[in-house]
Amino acid sequence: MATVSVRQALKSFGTTRILHGVDVEIADGEFVVLVGPSGCGKSTLLRMIAGLENITGGEIAIGGRVVNNVPPKDRDIAMVFQNYALYPHMTVRQNMAFSMKLAKAPANIMEEEVQRAAKILGLDALLDRYPRQLSGGQRQRVAMGRAIVRHPQVFLFDEPLSNLDAKLRVQMRSEIKELQQRLATTTIYVTHDQIEAMTMADQIVVMNGGRIEQAGAPLALYDRPANLFVAGFIGSPAMNLLPGRVADGGFRTDGGALLPMPPGGPAQAATYGIRPEHLSLAEDGVEGTIVLVEPTGSETQVTLRIGETLLTGAFRERVKGRPGDSLRVMPDLSVVHLFGPDGARLSG
């Protein structure tokens, strides 16, 4: 177990700069999720920590030791790949034992370690199978088993669930988190799925365009997004982000809707953010026309048109309305997010 520090990490492929000076501090035993849209540099950063990509600038330290020029095998890390990268010509047992075999570990130790990992992951019955004979979830577990047997200081996961179907993904998500809590090994996990990030992480690092937009605990990011990007990225359904200006005793959106301002709200606000779940049905609320009703059972998502502005709300109540009907909704003023013209958060 170890801390991981990334300081001013730079990465360029030729003249194309992928990472523009990234800083991340990861505490011992912490579960950190790097999240962001495709091409934001999160996988590149993970591969730099693994040693699969060299570091153009800055430094990366694992357990206090700068590893910029340390080859991958000496970094004491284990990685789970998106496609699992299981050796197809080796059985599950051989796959898990491969690193120990290369290290010339004695046979009885190897078998012990494999058995221990297999027990943790429920792979006991599958040890003599080949990867081809396994389901996606089982392959995923073998990939984790291969990481576990090495007792690494850091686990690295590169979008490990993206090849699984939705139900299995939810199940494996809990398994990975549970496993990490049991082993208490520092873990860095890359995903583009903000739900995965929210549910699993101790700390989320939101990346975009090779920079870190915000880092912090999941709920801190949810409650106080630092800028428009994080506000739009974290949370599902996504936050309503309505450009406009403070006028007429409230916030006038570019689409013409007039929304109430929180008391003492900054006058230079240029974007009004409200999460769908923070809208409630209210007789004295803002009137809009229903465009779309999407019931999910536990809640109902309704898209409203107010002037030219579209606003999505998520309500616990069963909304009876049909498209074309009018509906009155009220934002919870204590959780309105206001952003300045530069996209940075204004309100407290």
Place this chain on the structure above:
Amino acid sequence: MSATTAAPVWTKMRPKQGALTRLFDWKPFLAFICLLPAIGLLMTFLTYPLGLGIYLAFTDTTIGRSGIWVGLENFIWLADDPIFWNAVFYSVFYTAVATVGKFALGLWLALLLNQHLPMKSLLRAIILLPWIVPTVLSAIAFWWIYDPQFSIISYLFVDVLGVRDTNIDFINTAWPARWSLIAANIWRGIPFVAISLLAGLQTISPSLYEAALLDGASGWQRFRHITFPMLLPILAIVMTFSIIFTFTDFQLVYAITRGGPVNSTHLLATLAFQRGIPGGQLGEGAAIAVSMIPFLVFATLFSYFGLARRKWQQGEGND
């Protein structure tokens, strides 16, 4: 247009089928018709010559005189023929050494070309050159390279480097001639091996190498535990083809040495031709050609078992 002027009612009539249509819809007939061109070609150009060759091997046919059935006489006679046994020996030796050489160098080249090199595609194209050139042309080039008087290699060693006083004897005594032909065959065969194996190498997922790198594998260990086992199926196919091509080689040897000096470099194919066509003994030539069949069957069996899908390649079925 108003909706009341309703569209005319239209019912699809199933057209009556003629006898010919029904015949072509009859699957066994259709399959036979579709196979006919292929069967015709194979019968004409494969089965007939092969059958004729085998038949001739049991006759004493010569050019200009159809022979009579003589049973195993040709083979019995060949069994006592040292030149025949020399050709058997050289065919096996030639195939074995050339195959080892081609695969060692071809695999090495494929591994090199699989790296990120500048001008990779140009290099790959250049590698293919020896294979594109017609064999007879390259054989003539080698004939010159091996020429006793004008050899460029001799020139290099004698006149340029000055490390030798006399020209090198490449093809005028038995063993140097044998090795020289093998060298020419290896040169010609490398591209086929290299390009085929390169295709195989490119199917191996790079993430396997990354996983192995993290597992602590050195370069040699990555080759030994990842590349080689994953390449084995394609290696078996390519090797089978290579063995068959090499064992039945004719052009290189015939163009460079014609089996000489003193019959020392005859392969079975060149000896069969020598006896059958210039020598006129069609029956005996055919018998020599037929005696290649057991070796080729062996090579094919090798491919059959070598290619048999390994367990790890198989699909879902478990045990």
